[in-house]
Amino acid sequence: MRQGKLFEHEDLFERLCSKEELLKGFKAVKKNKGAPGIDGVTIRNFTADVDKEIEQLMEELRSWNYEPKPVRRVIIPKPNGKGDRQLGIPCVRDRVVQATIKNLIEPLLEPHFSSNSYGFRPGRSQRQAVEAAQKIVQSGKGYIVDIDLAKFFDRIQHDRLMARLRKHVPSKPIRCLIGKMLRSGIMVGGLVKPTTEGAVQGGPLSPLLSNLVLDELDKELERRGLEFCRYADDCNIFVRTRKAADRIMGSITTFIEKKLKLKVNNEKSKTGPSHKVKFLGMTIIKKTIAISKDALAQAMQKVKELTPRGTHLTLEETIKKINQWYLGWSIYFMMTQYPAQLKKIEAHIRRRLRRRIISQHKRKRFLFRKLCQRGVNKGSVARTVYGNRKWWALSHTQATEKAYPNKWFIESLGQHICSDQEKSHWFDERVWIALT
Numbered sequence: 473m474r475q476g477k478l479f480e481h482e483d484l485f486e487r488l489c490s491k492e493e494l495l496k497g498f499k500a501v502k503k504n505k506g507a508p509g510i511d512g513v514t515i516r517n518f519t520a521d522v523d524k525e526i527e528q529l530m531e532e533l534r535s536w537n538y539e540p541k542p543v544r545r546v547i548i549p550k551p552n553g554k555g556d557r558q559l560g561i562p563c564v565r566d567r568v569v570q571a572t573i574k575n576l577i578e579p580l581l582e583p584h585f586s587s588n589s590y591g592f593r594p595g596r597s598q599r600q601a602v603e604a605a606q607k608i609v610q611s612g613k614g615y616i617v618d619i620d621l622a623k624f625f626d627r628i629q630h631d632r633l634m635a636r637l638r639k640h641v642p643s644k645p646i647r648c649l650i651g652k653m654l655r656s657g658i659m660v661g662g663l664v665k666p667t668t669e670g671a672v673q674g675g676p677l678s679p680l681l682s683n684l685v686l687d688e689l690d691k692e693l694e695r696r697g698l699e700f701c702r703y704a705d706d707c708n709i710f711v712r713t714r715k716a717a718d719r720i721m722g723s724i725t726t727f728i729e730k731k732l733k734l735k736v737n738n739e740k741s742k743t744g745p746s747h748k749v750k751f752l753g754m755t756i757i758k759k760t761i762a763i764s765k766d767a768l769a770q771a772m773q774k775v776k777e778l779t780p781r782g783t784h785l786t787l788e789e790t791i792k793k794i795n796q797w798y799l800g801w802s803i804y805f806m807m808t809q810y811p812a813q814l815k816k817i818e819a820h821i822r823r824r825l826r827r828r829i830i831s832q833h834k835r836k837r838f839l840f841r842k843l844c845q846r847g848v849n850k851g852s853v854a855r856t857v858y859g860n861r862k863w864w865a866l867s868h869t870q871a872t873e874k875a876y877p878n879k880w881f882i883e884s885l886g887q888h889i890c891s892d893q894e895k896s897h898w899f900d901e902r903v904w905i906a907l908t
Contacts, residue, residue: 484576484643488569489533494526497572501564501676509563510544510659518564529565538649540566542657542664543672558626560658560672570653570677577641578680584640585683586690591704592679598703598752599807602761605701605708609746610759613699613710615717616749619724620740624705625673628685629733630654633671636684653677679704685732692727701751708751717743753805760809771801771817779824787828791881794821826876827867846875 487493501515508514518525532538543560550557562570578594585593590601621627630651637647654671657664671678682704693700693709698720700709709724711717721743725736742749746756750764778794785793798821802814833839836857843853848871856871866872 484641485645487576488572488646488649489530491526491530493572493576494529494568495522496575497568497570497676498522498526500571500575501567504676506564506567507544507546507561509561509566510541511563513564515564518568525565526568529569533569533649538569540569540653540656542659543675545658545660546674557673558623559674562653562656562672562675566653566656567676569649570675573646573649574677574680577646580640581680581684585687586694586702588694588700589683589687589690589702591702591706592683598804601701601703602752602754602807605710605751606756606759606761608699608701608710609756613712614746615711615714615743616746616751617709617711617717617721617724617743618741618749618751619707619709619721619728620737621705621728622735622737624734625678625682626670627734628671628682629669632733633681633685636688640684650677650681688732689724689728692731693724703752706752708749714743754807761807762810763805763808763813767805768813768816772820774801775817775821775824779821779828781828781831787825790828791825822878822881823867825881826872827863829876830866830872831863843871843875848875 498518502519505515508517529538541563543562543566546559546561547556548559582593588604590596590598590604633654634647634651637650641647653675655667657666658672659665671681686702686705686707689707690700690702698709698711700707702708709717709720711720721741725741728734728736747758749755750766753764753767755762755764774797775794778797779790783790798817802817805814808814830839833842840853840857843857844850852871852874856866856869861869
């Protein structure tokens with residue numbers, strides 16, 4: 473049995489060089505889509521000549537001529553408007569190799585990970601993490617130590633990561649390839665900057681490597697007998713009192729910064745009762761799950777962006793864009809145990825659309841005529857239209873809502889239903905990036 477396992481580990485590099493495994497990696501990359509890297513090759517370009525590309529990768533890997541290209545730096549603003557997030561986009565061919573390596577080493581690493589870790593793991597999700605946190609709070613541990621790591625992916629120590637890999641991945645060629653990828657560099661403004669630390673946030677392999685790094689934190693929390701839930705670098709520890717929470721915050725911060733060589737964001741990290749701490753966009757209020765205030769505010773802002781006052785898009789096109797966003801957003805936040813929160817967003821969407829519809833009638837008499845045509849009593853319409861109200865106020869009146877009721881948006885304009893392929897884009901990583 474032991475010889476069989478040893479042979480399996482030694483055979484990892486041979487499996488990486490096989491067409492079958494590389495095609496599996498390519499299918500994972502194609503499913504997740506994504507932009508091209510510095511070479512400009514898109515997934516469509518790669519797909520058009522996939523057999524030739526895979527054969528070339530096989531030859532380069534076997535001859536040790538494979539060299540990963542620098543990643544393309546992309547900066548996106550954070551949802552709260554405070555700072556930016558630096559993402560890296562590897563070339564498609566490099567993503568294929570990374571995805572293949574991930575498929576090969578994930579079965580070796582998974583058995584060693586903590587049951588309290590939920591991020592980027594097969595069969596685990598944000599919903600499970602939030603529900604696990606709810607159960608802990610319901611058991612009486614209502615104070616939370618919320619730890620936020622500052623620029624976690626950018627500060628991963630290569631030496632510590634490679635040491636962890638040596639413990640679980642016996643194949644030296646695989647480890648050497650991972651080391652090459654970590655040191656491949658970043659292209660910014662046409663210049664390549666070397667990478668002596670950090671892992672690219674955006675590569676297929678990075679989430680697995682991040683779990684390997686933070687598994688050391690999980691083991692320390694378990695050694696101390698603490699109950700916690702971790703999703704990627706978002707970690708909540710649950711205790712019974714504020715005093716215990718403050719004490720643990722200090723000691724765990726010291727462990728993270730001294731032992732793991734990472735940095736705790738003191739501005740975002742905090743302790744407090746569960747209803748004042750958010751976890752993956754959710755808050756536990758009176759032992760029930762609710763959408764956090766920040767997540768609701770971000771949703772309101774997104775609705776505003778999707779329904780601007782001046783736009784060249786037709787109403788049908790606007791509703792299609794809203795539905796594309798709201799489908800994924802509502803699927804995730806459906807875990808709330810307060811349905812009124814979802815209804816609030818939906819009501820806000822309809823009001824923004826009603827405001828756009830009525831504002832298209834530049835003169836009040838035209839709006840009066842239109843509302844009457846839609847079956848509203850003339851007296852009610854007159855009091856509404858000629859009452860010196862602004863467009864926003866008019867959008868939330870009885871006359872306007874009767875002329876354009878909720879069902880009108882579905883029956884008259886139709887509701888865009890995303891395909892299964894579009895739904896698949898709402899996988900764990902994208903939701904997590906959108907929330908952090």
